[in-house]
Amino acid sequence: MSTLHVLSHSPFSDTRLGSCLRLLGSDDALLLSGDAVYAVLPQGSALTPLQEKTVFILEEDLLARNLDCPQWATCVDYPAFVELSIRYDKVNSWL
Amino acid sequence: MKFAIALYSAAHAPSSRRALRFAEAALASGHEIVRLFFYQDGVHSASSNIVTPQDEQDIAQQWATFVSQHQLDGVVCIAAALRRGVLNEDEAARYQRPGVNLKAPWELSGLGQLHDAIQTADRLICFGGP
C-alpha cells in the first residue's frame, strides 16, 4: 500500500525528514508543508536526498517563504492536497 | 470519500489552520468528514476563550463556525482537554473550576471516538506540530 508522508518541521532543526526518507517505500511520496519546505533551498543540505523521490509541496508555504518550486517537485493547493490523500492508500503525518 | 480528520495542535499553530483549510477543501470537493477529533494540544483549537488581535485570523473561531455550518461531528478528547484546562460547563462544575472554555458545537468524549472514526472513514488525516 502506498503512503503519502506529510512533514511540517524544518529539516535543519529536526530528525523527522531523515527518519522518513529512511523508511520511504518505492511507491510512497512526500508532501512538504510549513517549515519542511525549507528542504528545497537550492544550496541547502537537505535538497539532494529529496531529488530522487516523489515530492509534493504545499504552494502557500513556498510563497510565504519566497521559495521557488523545484522542477523535480510538484506544487499543490488544498484541493490537490485532498486529491493526493485519496490517491495514496494512507497518509502518515509526522506530527 | 469519507475523511476522519485529527488535529493535535493549538489554534495558533500553523498546522491548525492547515487542517481547517484541508477540511474546507475536502467538503468543497464533495467529500464527507465523518468526524473531527481534537487530541493533545489540539484541544486548544476548540477553546472559546481565545482572543486574537483584530487584524489576525481567529482560527479557533473559524473552526467552530465551520463545524456549526456544516453540522459536523466535532469531538474533543476529554482526558487531553481536562489536562490542558479546556472544560465545558459540566466538567467545570464537576471539578469546581471557575472558567468554561468549551461550548457547542464541540463535544467532549473519549479516544473510542477516534477509533470509531478511523473504522468508519476511508482516510485518516492527522495535522499537528508546527
Added chain:
Amino acid sequence: MSKSLLIISRQAPWSGPGAKEALDIVLAGGAFDLPIGLLFLDDGIFQLLANQNAAAIEQKNLSANLQALTMFGVDDLYACNHSLSERGITPAGLAVADVQSLSTEEVRALIDRYDQVITL
C-alpha cells in the same frame, strides 16, 4: 473486517504527555479489540529502557502502561533497530518483553501492511 492501525511513537518518555498520550490511543484501540500495532521509533525507544525512575522528576511510571498493552490484547510491539543502534542500545537492554526489533526494511514493510498510521 476492522481496519488496522499502526501507532508510531517517537517521543521520549519524559518530554511531556506525548508518549503517554500515544500509548493511550493504543490502549483504547486494544480495549475495543481493534487490530493495532505499536512501533517505537527515534526517541520513542527511550520509553522501553529498564530501571527508569520517574518519581525523581515527580512523574508517573510509564512501564505500568507498557505492561498493560498485552493485557489489552496489543501484542504487536516493535522497535526500530536503526533507532536502537543510533542510541547505543541493544534489544537485550529493553525492559518490555515481547518487543520485536525490526530492520529498516522490516519497518518499511510494517508501515506498508497497516491500513492507517498515526506518528506521534
